[in-house]
């Protein structure tokens with residue numbers, strides 16, 4: 449049954465045989481419930497009343513004046529738990545409930561996806577377990593506490609580099625053993641089919657609202673849409689409604705780390721090569737033997753050596769373009785938005801702000817209408833940023 453899920457040559461289902469029935473069951477349920485009135489009514493209720501949708505499309509006048517473009521911010525930072533991730537965790541959590549699953553598992557790096565999953569587990573009354581590299585457990589004590597407050601069990605992973613990619617391996621292993629009862633809640637547009645397609649669909653609410661809002665405010669489409677890219681879900685969420693509008697330029701901004709050209713970067717599309725990671729073919733940061741490099745970015749959400757397969761396709765077909773900004777530039781973007789607008793962005797989102805600044809400096813881009821997807825708020829990054837730039 450799994451035939452879709454290909455984006456050109458990218459995507460697919462590169463998993464052990466044992467997982468195929470579970471992926472087929474998930475695809476069938478997704479296709480059934482995405483058009484089911486009861487499911488959609490319940491999901492829309494929670495998106496509105498629990499998560500806080502719709503989010504504003506805010507005209508950032510001070511930043512616009514400073515940069516010489518007309519800049520709008522899609523305020524995903526205003527959602528419950530502070531970022532766009534809740535759109536997807538609510539939808540998948542509800543889907544799991546409709547499928548009769550009694551247990552959620554997830555994996556998390558810095559903890560953001562773990563928290564967004566934990567609160568949904570609490571809301572829907574589904575026991576939730578979150579795999580997290582023991583290194584990350586140590587670094588992110590507050591986030592571990594947040595998850596535990598919402599009833600989730602955090603399971604430290606001691607293998608490999610004891611970070612996100614090891615937690616992903618462990619979650620896959622768990623799922624294989626507990627297919628009947630358990631839904632594996634993947635947090636971005638990555639993994640085997642149907643995840644990349646399904647997560648994009650659940651995040652496309654961002655693009656739908658944005659299109660309606662920009663038509664109301666400007667009476668026309670924007671010139672450019674920018675979003676940061678980790679696994680790629682906030683970017684695909686806002687791109688989704690505009691991919692067919694060729695006149696709208698789509699830009700994905702990756703975390704370049706300290707030095708984009710070093711092997712310790714997070715810039716998968718900018719610097720990576722084709723390879724299979726976590727169940728699908730995409731671009732990957734790997735060495736000549738195909739061993740996965742450890743990614744690096746100042747923002748935990750962009751610190752992943754893979755990227756969703758649809759982005760690989762959008763890059764190869766030139767429908768979207770991708771670039772990276774460094775840690776240093778992202779920190780400047782963080783400051784810029786905080787100072788000009790009184791809006792403190794997540795470090796991930798600050799990458800898109802930093803890119804917008806460079807973009808607006810070019811003569812040919814002056815006066816353009818730009819929408820930046822502000823994927824999350826910066827509260828979680830206070831500690832790190834205060835150490836980096838001294839508050």
Ligand SMILES: *Cc1c(COP(=O)(O)O)cnc(C)c1O
Pocket residue numbers: 530531532533560561635636637676677678679680681682683749750794796797823824825
């Ligand atoms: C997790 C996260 C990201 C990166 O994930 P995508 O799937 O690429 O969107 C970006 N911004 C914020 C605020 C995040 O929490």
